[in-house]
Amino acid sequence: MSQYEHLRIKRDERGVATVAIDVRGRSMNVFNSAVMGELDRVAAQLEQDETAKLVIFRSGKESGFMAGADLVPLREMTRSGQIDGVLREGQDLFNRIAALPMPTVAAIHGPCLGGGLEFALACDHRVARRDSSTRIGLPETQLGLIPGWGGTQRLPRCIGVSAAIRMILTGERVSAARAKQLGLVDVVCERDHFDEGLLQLVDELLAGKRPTGVTPGWRTRLLDETLPGRKLVLWSARRQIARKGQHYPALPAALNAVAAGLSHGMTAGLAAEREEFSRIVFEPACRNLLNLFFQQERAKKRDTWVGSDVTSGHKVRTIAVVGAGTMGAGIAQLAATRGYSVILGDIDEAALDRGMEHIGSLTRNAVRKGVFAEAEGDAAIHRIRRTTELESLADADLVVEAIVERLDIKRKLFADIDIVVPAHTVIASNTSALPINEMAAATIRADRVAGLHFFNPVHKMPLVEVVRSARTSDETIADLVEVVRALGKTPLVVGEGPGFLVNRILFPYFDEAVRMVCEGLPVEQIDREARRFGLPMGPLTLLDTVGIDIGADASRTLLSLSAEASPTPERLSDMVAAGHLGQKSGEGFYTYRKGRRAGPAVKADASGQAVPLPETRELGGESLTGVQQRLVFALINSAADCLHEGIVAEPWMVDLGMVLGTGFPPFRGGPMKLAESWGTDQVIGTLNVLSETCGPRFRPSTWFVGERSPGTTSTAKPPVQELPH
Template sequence: MNKNLKYFHTEQNTQGIVLIHPSTTDSDINELDQLEEFIDIALIFLGDPDIKGIIYRNPLSAKETAYKAIYTLASHSDIFEKRLSILLSKIPDLQHHKPVISIVQNDCLGISMAAALWGSRRIATREARLGFSEARYGLFPGFGATVLTSRLLDPEKAVPFLTQGTILTAVQAQEAGLIDQVVVDLTEALESAQQYILQNPVLKATMSPLPIHTEAFEASAAIIRKRSNGLIPGIDHCLQMIRDARELSLGDALIQEAQHYTKVWNSPEALCMLRTQYYGIREAIRPDTSTGFELKKLGVIGAGMMGSGIAYEGARAGMDVVLKDVDLTQASKGKAYSEKICNKLVQQGIMTENAQQQLLGHIHPTDQMADLGNTDLIIEAVFEDKVLKAEVTTESLPYLNEKGFFASNTTSLPISELASVSSKPENFIGMHFFSPVDRMALVEIIRGSKTSDDTLKKALQVARQFGKIPIVIYDGPAFFTSRIFFNYLLEAITMLLEGIPANEIELQARLAGFAVGPLAVLDEISLSLMLHVYDQLPELHASQKRCYNYLTKLVTAGRNGRKSGKGFYNYDSVTGKKAIWQDPEITEADHLPAVDQIRKRLLHVMSLDSFRCLDEGVLQHPLDGDIGSVLGIGYAAHTGGVFGHIDQVGLPDFVNECQAFAEFGEQWEIPPAIKQLADRNFSFYSGFDSNWK
């Protein structure tokens, strides 16, 4: 049979057991083609009376899912749905009569995991990791995965697993019910599979509908719906399929899944999320070994929350970290921050006590600047004050080694200006980490006017060593993420002063897809911090001045945010619960705008300023803006980011809607360049590719 096969090799032993595995490692092969050949081979063997069973390993030769290829296929929706339906309709025949056993090794994710579920039994080696990351990209697990998982697990357990991109160890998967047996290695897996086939020659799988605990399912689904607000089609279709998987026969449910899967692939949300959160991130973290730079010793100045977090990340990456503060007690508190993180990881079973001690051994708190001697990189993370940053920069620079470079962790202060105190401004760069550093993946790399290419490459390398996702920004007031984020906050204050109720602004922000409402964010960062940022800007336009004056009034009244116990919310000192506060001095507007107008203003204002950043050269690529907006400041994930949002709206409509908001302030001024692009019906992307040159 092998001579007629394009993608697979088969082996048959004397006991009538067949092993099927890929015959090629070509990663460019279409996965649908491979799976079609695999299932046809398997069914031919199962029809042979001399064959007792089948063992198969991952039928896909590619290590990673070729989403672009699937997108191309799915864009011809009728053909794709038909092929997928035919493929999935054959799965019940794999699970009936004779045993078909899948061996799960290494990382078995996405479509590979789906194919592993096709068999009647699954055996995993101990190091295997299993799961579906599709939900992170606006999709849902297809190729039979959602239906088969929902028939193996109780629906209330299937819901979070299928919709949250959870990755399980082999043992966890066995405990959940996805894996039948965990073994040491492939040899033991093959022996166990053969033994099972010989001992269980006949199977009677359930093809009919299964019972569903409706109340438990709906409770679990409600949690997911609340998080997504119905904005991500993949999640909505997945929840529907989890129910259908139980209420329909296996065959009918699989056909339904093919229909839902095709619809999701043809949604703009899936394309935008895939482009940003899969391909964009993969490109951002692609390693570059051309620098020859090796970071062994890291100096961090400032042991506050940011500096402590940076020290933790450096130690986690295996670097020796000198954590400097004005006194040893404060520096030691910074190390204690890392110990607290490690303690939690140890309790969760994620980190061993030995690994904890090794990590903490890399952090050396000090109050002596001289301890920074011969560092490869110094990152200052002191308070956002130009004078203070200049002082620590001047004092610490002599301790850098010859090949080292200096980075400022700043939210908004101009890098070129901060670098002016350095005798080697070409070795000075901005590295804007996000808080909390150990949980936020993004790092904004800010290139000053004199930053060298070599320093930029080194900073990117360090960010990747930290396990972060870097984007490159060119110097400008508040850079990129902070700049557009302040416009989000500005628009919220503007609407509040127009008489739109605070609770309505917060609600519509969440329903628009933002991770957190703007007023809640202001309370978390403190109103005085935003005032401080405004103080650092060269000048304020009228809308910003109105916002500044109002925030000043609140701070003067003691409403500075969560830390002061009140801001735009009131905080219970005992329970910590918060309740929205409506300023009694602001009169509610006689005619409130439609809710979609509130949502558009919050989304559009950030996208419009993002275009200004692109037009001014602060941003070089739209994809950097999309990654930064989603990962750094919680922009609506279903849009794919600020430029994905413009494409979903359509540039002509976007410009017209922004022009209609002109009465609300200078933040709505339309750059001539975007009008010209709108006249051409320009889009920032064609599929996965950027149109911006």
């Protein structure tokens, strides 16, 4: 066969052809028109090759099999006909591969996502490597899209209707072991024996043997293999997504495509897939979700935050975490599972015992869920050294402080650490609100001091705020951005200021909710209105989850930012004094039984002065109640203040931080994107009404009225180009 730019092809004496995909100029394989064109040429040759007995498709990169399609060209398409053409190209290619006359095998390691899985599903057999990097799934609905190259048709035929619908609607990425349980892959091989396992499967296929598939239970067969069962599965799925589908049109669109294929066959299903994809790709929700994806990718690039000429200060290999509480243990566990050598320090052995117990629990849960294999979990725990002596930190390249939120104690610790660690070591604080500059002043390496604010729970939350003080060097920021990326998180470089970015924006939101409780509004009504707007949980439930004590500390720190006096610090302090700390104590704004919310604990008491709620207002084609206006515009106005004051340089940074850090409705694109969609005049007008009704805290931010702050705290490129309207 001829030479290719993105493919490497070889054959052995048995007639086994191996097609290795190695997309030039990319760290991870992605489908683009050039790669698909070359694969089509290979398929055309194989159709005529009578000597080829079997074909293996695999990646030529250690980074993984295939991350999916290159989405950048999608942003430039303005017509559904363009979209349909791209979808037909992919569907025709995978149909061609599926029809090859010889057996085909996809050898999967690392990410196999989106178009990558659709490609693998077009092969006759799949073998996967068992390790933490292998993740298999169709995440398109998380981007506001649906699988468009046959995924809605082939996945149900491979693993059954009910399991396929669940994977498609949730965008779940499954491990190799879970994929085997589902029947998505035929063979799972250990990392060190992957090639051996692949060759064994090839030998069996050449000998006419077929892998043993998964035998579903009677209930699964009833649902997946009978017409009434399939109708029941689809009906149940539509019912479950009914409310969410109003904001995420990709969910019902995916079900429509699946249903068409089940009712009318593969050809009709593929046509429905193209039609539904082409219809929703220009929906606002899809545009917002795609833009958030590109923003997340942009945030992971070091050049976004520092100049391209900035060199790394020092390669981080060993991370020390001081403080073995929930946050410290979570950071240590994450670092260890990502291959770092870890030192976990605390003041006494009992604290370390509790920290290591928490790490063990997190690791066991991850193994049970298939995040990584048991051997990988054991190896991660063995990478953690425990100590009560600061001198043991001397080997650390990065020290993360995660102790009590007391500035005086942190300053003392920073001074002590500064003495024992090498000059290249970065010292970072996991504080959520306290000034980094004052901690740095206790050291003689202020340029190597920064904030590294993880969110709780560490293993789940995707965002880390990298906090730059006035003296933090670009080299330090570059080092920390690389570490955050290596930990599998998204870095967001923010400037110093009370609460940094996310907590700074959240405080007025929490404050407004507590004010309304004091004014006599039921806690359930306040939370319900927030959820109806699209937030994952209400502000009072979120306060209970975070902890009323933590909220009380933050409210005292951030109160100085408010334009008027607030009842929130006193109200939360009174709850703390009464032992009502939220979910962890069994009572906060709600009562909890066995960790589950039972009902409101705080009755509407009108201890504060009642304030008339603003009238329902039409914004962007939807009606916002008075409660929703107070909550949402508290967020938006505070977000604009952060831009005005240079906490971050550009609106997309605010949006990404709030979506990843708080669960702000992704389909809305973030608070600043939402404000843009409503229009500046509408936003200012609503804020003026709220200011007159509720108080001066709602006076429109200077950022909205055109007085931009000339200074910024980070280097960033122009915003990512949006999808056309």
